[in-house]
Amino acid sequence: MFELGLLLLLLVGGGLVLSLAFTLLGVVFKLILLPFHVAFWLLRGVLGFALGLVGLILFLPVLGVALPALILVFGLPLAVIGLIVWLVKRSTVHSA
Template sequence: MFSLAVLIFALLGVGLLLGLVFTVLGLVFKLIFLPLQIGFWLLRGVFGLALGVLGFLFFLPILGLALPFLLVIFALPLALIGLIIWIVKRSTVSGSGA
């Protein structure tokens, strides 16, 4: 009896968690091979890139499902803040010119 919103937010949480896990694994792998010879840098970079791509592929479909919710949660308040700042700046500029 899950609603669509609960399912989308659960998937978003799983996607964020998987992305975080792959990012941490990539960073740990980079830190392990950092003191070693330059020959390992290519292997380290390829493995880190592969982990990053896997995290992105896990996160991308979930982001697509949650995009309308993210727009409502983040974009609308930012737009309102921007509108308020624009109104305040406009009123102070027009007031100082008089």
């Protein structure tokens, strides 16, 4: 019975040692690969920013044409309605 307990103790201890060894090995590999992960994320961020900037620069002429059109389409009717309301209100105030 003593030998069985000793065998069980050796197996559990060996399993713990192997588990710790593989964990430390994983940590070492993560630390080795960390600069590459950081470089990848930085490169991805810089490339995304550059592509967004290029897209914005390419979109500015479209925005320069679209913005006045939007102002004409939406702003002009609102201005006309506002002018009519103002004129009606002005005429009712002066007539009373």
